[in-house]
Amino acid sequence: MLTLDQHPSGRHYLQIPGPSPVPDRILRAMSLPTIDHRGPEFGELGRKLLTEIRKVFKTEHPVIIYPASGTGAWEAALANTLNAGDAVLMFETGHFATLWKQMALRLGLEPEFLTPPETQRWRCGVQPQLIEQRLLEDREHRIKAVCVVHNETSTGVTSDIAAVRRAIDAAGHPALLLVDTISGLASADYRHDEWGVDVTVSGSQKGLMLPPGISFNALSPKAIEASKRSQLPKSFWAWDEILAANANGYWPYTPNTNLLYGLNESLEMLLGEGLDNVFARHERWGEGVRRAVNAWGLEIQCQDPALYSPVLTGVVMPEGIDADEVRRTIFERFDLSLGTGLGRAKGRMFRIGHLGDCNDLTLIATLGGCEAGLKLCGVELFGSGVQAALEFFAENPAPGTPANPGNTGRG
Secondary structure (H helix, E strand, C coil): CCCCCCCCCCCCCCEECCCCCHHHHHHHHCCCCCCCCCHHHHHHHHHHHHHHHHHHHHCCCCCEEEECCCHHHHHHHHCCCCCCCCCEEEEECHHHHHHHHHHHHHHHCEEEEEECCCCCCCCCCCCHHHHHHHHHCCCCEEEEEEEEEEEEECCCEECCCHHHHHHHHCCCCCEEEEECCCCCCCCCCCCCCCCCCCEEEEECCCCCCCCCCCEEEEEEEHHHHHHCCCCCCCCCCHHHHHHHHHHHCCCCCCHHHHHHHHHHHHHHHHHHHHHHHHHHHHHHHHHHHHHHHHHCEEECCCCCHECCCCCEEEEEECCCCCHHHHHHHHHHHCEEEEEECCCHCCCCHHHHHHCCCCCHHHHHHHHHHHHHHHCCCCCCCCCCCHHHHHHHHHHHHCCCCCCCCCCCCCC
């Protein structure tokens, strides 16, 4: 096992589905001297960030920025919109949907967990028809919110949030729609306003390519009105004080100044590239990795190809193979970190992250480490996943890359 004083040559391959590698450009921005968070220079930065971040969420309404992890933004979404004893409808898509449910219980809410059939548990997305059916049964409108995960980081499944909104509307139900897109934002297409989301929860350490430490609540007018009736205890998370201070680019407490420098740089990178290009890039990477898994003859955790995540791919191990032992071997032999299986998937699968500061060769090297590690652990592979990914990337170049450069004329 590596110790703190051992530093292998070359860069470590961090291919977990978050925290994702932080680009040098963002690291340099974060290294700038800290400024007065009450001074005019900071107010200018704050106003810019609060405007630009709306473009990533695709909203015209306020986005709250917290100096906290995504878990904090989960709590803020619930604490600002609900009251003790409120019923909330949630859907079991994986580990993080389960943790959000546990938080709701601790806050004194009454979560109801919709669970798919056993063969689909942790392998499918949100099933809107089950949400519609349950809301139709709730004639007294006891259910005050529907809470779902957009991109379930534990399984590699991206749910159809627009379909969830259609289900709520079809039931004629007034429940709020709260969505966790902590791992989806800035990697997978997300549309807060168009999809009728009331509170969107996200974090900094995934597609935004920042270290952990910033989280977000994107709000709808309906959510803001609900917050005026919410009696759950809150102070640090309270939207009203933050929105009032944000009007001038400030916060009611000390914000994480240097991480906000990094956020500013991240937004310039993402919006400069264009969000549609960012999403297409991630879709392409995801397909390349899945081609590799298919070539190996291994199973993908997500069972519905229409819901494959562009952020990560869950790779299921054959019977008798411990996924954590495979991960350990790959880490120790190739200095490559892969995501562990969580909850029900512990020991059964590992997760390959393909998001953020990445490129084709990063993924080819990652797949090479996986392929070698799988063989070292005695996994029989049908073919070369590296070769399959290479062929896919070569035949499907990134936008702006010549598909066939042809003969250069050199001998």
